[in-house]
Amino acid sequence: MDLQYLVESLVDDAQYRNLPPTQIKRITDNSLNVEQGFLFVAIRGEKTDGHSFINDAIHKGAAAIIGEDDLTGLSIPYIKVKNSRIALGAISKKFYDNPAKDKIMIGITGTNGKTTTSYLLKHVLESNGVSCSLFGTIKNIINGEEIDTCNTTPSVLKLNELLYKSNDQVVILEVSSHGLSQHRLEGMTFDYCLFTNLSHDHLNYHGTMERYFETKASLFYKMKENGKAIINVDDPWGVKLEKVVRKNNEEVYTVGQSSQADLHIEDIKHSSLQIADEYSSFQVDFNMPGLHNLYNAVMAYAAASQFDLTREHILSSLVTFPGVPGRFNIYKHHNDATVVIDYAHTASAILHCLKAANDYGADKVIHVFGFRGDADTDKRGDMIRIASEHSDYYILTFDDLNEVSEKDMIETLENLNQTYGNQKGFIIPDRTEAIKYALEITGSRDWVVITGKGHETYKQSYSLPTSSDSETIEYLTN
Structure with missing residues (x-):
């Protein structure tokens, strides 16, 4: 792909409007992976700074560099940007031709329950003939193939690459606060965003619960024009999130014990919940012990009910859920x-x-x-x-x-x-x-x-x- 086309929307500076003809074979933000014809994006991390490896990347055959520092005199084109992470998202999406454009995108965030809810939803949808890719804490899965992962939310480059390879209809992502704050979802938009709960975690990184919440809430600014937020309003932070989302005139579907919730939890038992929607009251049975897992099941039901599936098919799929590695x-x-x-x-x-x-x-x-x-x-x-x-x-x-x-x-x-x-x-x-x-x-x-x-x-x-x-x-x- 031509470098000029790839970076034309990143900067307004006139000096980048007439770059020398340069073909980009691949993109990487890791200098160890650079090969001839690669575009290297230098990113400042918590422990290492990619700008320190620019010369290594050039030595290995990089065709161009993107970074945040003021650098001159390089032997290959260098494009300075304000934020390399945001730039990486934009060019990854462009390089892989917006690979999420024809997929139903579902993002699940919260402190606890992301993994179980994502596996539950994948199981329900696939039990009813809807193929799903899954990106999360335990592994990534595309086209039925399991791929090892090192982060709950992959880097934006890896995410675009895997989405490009995916033939699945639906993509389910566990969305971490680190992933959001580090722009790993830059350029992504979602049909459905789920919020499970929020409790004390990662405050060594975010500082306060309020900033932690704001980071999680930023996922809901990435909804598509007709997207929908599915929120557990039995969590006080969910109540606050509902107000934030409604203020932005986005559609909200609430889950909770409040009679005002769209999916109203009427009665809680050991392994089942009695819930009601706008049509009738019914029971959700689940084979994983614990109230938290019942909530995970209801959140998965709420998301699955947005698809063209019957209630009976969703409920019967929940009962056959085989569980998640390392989750109860x-x-x-x-x-x-x-x-x-x-x-x-x-x-x-x-x-x-x-x-x-x-x-x-x-x-x-x-x-x-x-x-x-x-x-x-x-x-x-x-x-x-x-x-x-x-x-x-x-x-x-x-x-x-x-x-x-x-x-x-x-x-x-x-x-x-x-x-x-x-x-x-x-x-x-x-x-x-x-x-x-x-x-x-x-x-x-x-x-x-x-x-x-x-x-x-x-x-x-x-x-x-x-x-x-x-x-x-x-x-x-x-």
């Missing part, structure tokens, strides 16, 4: 105790998991969890407080240490437990040993709830020869 996965110990593995890593998510165990009649609940070395430290006290209030015993252990030493993390766990915990809690740093001990002290009607890692593999080596919570459970129960 249930195992049986050989003494008949119940073991749950869940990705929960916020106080509210942990509360939902522990309440589900108690609601299902657990004699004792034993909770195993830890904290990430580089994560939001302000939420840790609330996580321990919830564990101490809603479990019979809790075991603090290692999660991902990242840059934190084992010694420092043990000291952190001790201080946190002393400040926020009680006599129910103790510390076993080795995660596999913590899980092993939890199983050893269970009875037949007890529940062991292991949170934080979910589907993820361990980043540290532990005493047992396992690489994930699920492998550890399988190793100990065989």
